[in-house]
Amino acid sequence: EVQLVESGGGLVQPGRSLRLSCAASGFTFDNYAMQWVRQVPGKGLEWVSGMSWSTNWNGGSIGYADSVKGRFTISRDNAKNSLYLQMNSLRPEDTAIYYCARRGLGLANDYWGQGSLVTVSS
Amino acid sequence: QSALTQPPSASGSPGQSITISCTGTSSDIGNYNYVSWYQQHPGKAPKLMIYEVNKRPSGVPDRFSASKSGNTASLTVSGLQAEDEADYYCSSYRGSDKYIFGGGTKLTVL
Numbered sequence: 434e435v436q437l438v439e440s441g442g443g444l445v446q447p448g449r450s451l452r453l454s455c456a457a458s459g460f461t462f463d464n465y466a467m468q469w470v471r472q473v474p475g476k477g478l479e480w481v482s483g484m485s486w487s488t489n490w491n492g493g494s495i496g497y498a499d500s501v502k503g504r505f506t507i508s509r510d511n512a513k514n515s516l517y518l519q520m521n522s523l524r525p526e527d528t529a530i531y532y533c534a535r536r537g538l539g540l541a542n543d544y545w546g547q548g549s550l551v552t553v554s555s
Numbered sequence: 556q557s558a559l560t561q562p563p564s565a566s567g568s569p570g571q572s573i574t575i576s577c578t579g580t581s582s583d584i585g586n587y588n589y590v591s592w593y594q595q596h597p598g599k600a601p602k603l604m605i606y607e608v609n610k611r612p613s614g615v616p617d618r619f620s621a622s623k624s625g626n627t628a629s630l631t632v633s634g635l636q637a638e639d640e641a642d643y644y645c646s647s648y649r650g651s652d653k654y655i656f657g658g659g660t661k662l663t664v665l
Contacts, residue, residue: 479656532600
């Protein structure tokens with residue numbers, strides 16, 4: 434059974450940093466691209482970032498939403514079946530539930546985690 | 556462009572059919588056949604319902620169908636059931652490893 438479990442969320446002050454983790458199981462992690470999607474409670478989904486199966490020169494590709502580019506960094510450790518999102522210079526508008534998702538069928542997110550709430554407030 | 560355009564709400568009675576539209580541009584929906592649709596119940600994670608414009612993942616009822624014409628994608632739910640009441644989001648690839656979601660449509664089953 435595919436499982437994605439996010440962790441690392443919480444309350445953080447504006448301008449500070451936070452690192453989210455996503456532990457994957459139930460599938461061959463390094464065969465899949467992965468994504469982060471966020472959702473302000475009560476609002477819509479926003480794609481944040483995604484990366485392909487590898488960061489090696491022959492297989493790596495990374496994308497960021499304009500709203501987080503330069504502040505957030507996505508990474509993965511295939512040996513640990515884990516995806517990460519390093520979030521720096523956090524702003525109140527970054528407050529949201531952050532979902533980890535597997536990019537599978539037809540570039541769609543076919544499995545999602547339960548989400549991790551990040552609250553940016555003083 | 557901050558989001559694909561969806562109607563904020565839609566409704567129908569049990570057994571009826573409804574269609575939700577999703578309008579983008581020639582840079583996303585109009586240029587790629589990587590349109591997907593997600594269903595989200597309150598307090599739950601989104602669930603993939605449609606990928607590559609009109610394909611259903613295993614386990615999704617065939618009451619859910621979708622299509623695309625030009626810059627607009629559409630999701631049709633036939634034979635509405637109470638459990639179909641949820642928020643629905645479209646999404647499209649837009650090149651350069653970037654993606655975009657729609658603003659979401661709240662479907663109410665009357």
